[in-house]
Amino acid sequence: MIERYAKLAGVHRIQAKGLRHSHASYLINDFNVDILMLSKRLGHSGPEITLRHYSHMYPNRDEVIAENITGHINIQTSKTNQVKFNGNQSI
Template identity: 40%
Template sequence: MTGMRIGEAAALEWSDIDFDTGLLSITKTLYYKSMDDYKFVEPKTQASIRTIYIDAYTINELKAWREVQQKVLKNCNLVLSYNGILTSKHTLPRALEKLAGLAGVHRIKIYALRHSHASLLISMGENPLLIKERLGHEKIQTTLGTYGHLYPNTNIEVAKRLTGVLTYTSASHSIADYTSNQHTAVYHREVE
């Protein structure tokens, strides 16, 4: 679970993952036009060049995949390769569709995995700035504009926490000897 863009994931190499610390370096993305026309390029924005930590479960799954991959493909450094070459932009969606069918679950688009990651983090109460960094957004406005509707409306909770924060004693008489507002003038006369 990383929230990476599809091109970032396709460009991921084993050397980009520190299995001891769980640190994942995202420094490039794959531009893939055809099997003969592809290259690694800089990510979408400067903020897209980032490091994120991945959870222990994902680390274990990646270790298991690397072990299987290395038995079949010696010296393959591409994480998402099953045949030793770069994964095209069509391969991963087709694989996701096939696996969803085998699992008997509704298929989602490959990019929706990124949205699902962000949605999960929001539901866990994670800070929007952390989510921005994890997704590689340049500006917090992008994160909030895209995912802001998923944040729970906490207005009621805020109102509950504000109850009793300020205390006061009601006025027994008016100390104002003037007022230019006709509505408060009536109030001041009534209090006296």
């Protein structure tokens, strides 16, 4: 069936596992699907199997997280200090 439709489309024939890999790659790249959802969708027994095959497709995720949280954390320091320290005290 794949060969027949590849001929009709004028493209090279691809193996079924190639279609599966292309589908997974598409979900990761275009929809940023998380590894747990992808693992479930592919029918893997656990996410570690999915990570073994697709972890290379999740580069720089730490940088993406850092960019997303930049500006969302608001640190406010106290305007007054309750510690009395003049610099000459021994600890």
